[in-house]
Amino acid sequence: MMAQEDAASGSGSKFTFHPLPNRTFSFLENRDTRELLTKWSMNGRITAQAFRYDQYFQSYQKDVFVLAFFQDPNVTSHLKLLTGSSGQWTALGTNVKKIEAREVPCTHLSMSLFDRLQEENIVKESGYISKCLDEYVDDFVVSDELRKVLLLEDSDKYEIFSPSDRQEFLFLLFKHLCLGGAVCQFEDTIDPYLDITKSIYKELLSVQKDPATQQINIISSVFKVSAYDEKGLCYPSPKSHEQTFAYLIVDPLKRHVIVLYHCFGGGIF
Incomplete structure (x- = not known):
């Protein structure tokens, strides 16, 4: 399903987003994990970023929500992606016209x-x-x-x-x-x-205990996303690849969005 540029205006509320630059992720900072990601040719090409949003979100609003995310100036000026053969990190910084957002099931609580x-x-x-x-x-x-x-x-x-x-x-x-x-x-x-x-x-992911059943449930929604500007696919990369991906993980209680991003390539940083 692809959402067009005017979809956001049809929603009852306009979603707005703000970067959370101080949010850190241990899998990007832990030395042992980074060594493995380097071995797997992913270190320096994978990242995670956090944003908060101000409005109430339900998963059926995903297309409006994701389009608003990619059109928010606070996102386009902060959302990182790799560009060029040299693999330089840059901000998205483009006028997104449409998006694709596919809901990804997320039910497992064990391995x-x-x-x-x-x-x-x-x-x-x-x-x-x-x-x-x-x-x-x-x-x-x-x-x-x-x-x-x-x-x-x-x-x-x-x-x-x-x-x-x-x-x-x-x-x-x-x-x-x-x-x-x-x-x-x-x-x-x-x-x-x-x-x-x-x-x-x-x-x-975020979890919550159901007070009635005492069961732990995953409350995050996960969406695999792509964005398009006037030239075509622009995010996660103009070049499609199975290992180039971006997921939005939405926590409806904290009203946080985490972006998990990777761009396929050979550079190790």
Whole structure:
């Protein structure tokens, strides 16, 4: 679904946004995590930023909300993206005309989704990832069973994850980390991927206990987003790639928006 420029004017309230420059993210600052992101060719090409908004938001307003986000001067002057072959960080700074926003399911409260990797012998009991003969899929070398189950739809075990599993934010985050950047050095064991996925997932999402059931529920809404100016696609990059992505994670209680951004490439900073 693509929202046009005049969609925001049709809403009952105009969303406004303000950057939160002092909000830090441990996965960008923790030394061990940064070392792994560097190994995976993502460090310096992945970032997170926080903004607050002033109006009440419900998920059915996503197109109006996301369009207002990308058209707000406080966002266009602060939202970072990588540009050019040299990979320079710059602010968006363009007049967004339309957006695409897809709601991403976000229901998992544990990492048990990935237990089936060991159950299916994709990962050994020791944690080592089973190897396979090299295959090539677009920009990715498939040299083990993990990347096979992530990328090759005709592989024997692709169906161990259902279409709905593969749409979940937890799965997408895990897949992004496993595939990495243009000069990614893959792990031999599964734990680093699971550990970093878990830490980022927990840090980005907000949860709340239901007073009636005492159950913990995720209250954040997640949207995968793209923005277009008069020239075409401008964010997260003018060049589309599976590993170039931007997610908006909306906390309706704090009225915060976190942007998780990555641009595929080979530069390490």
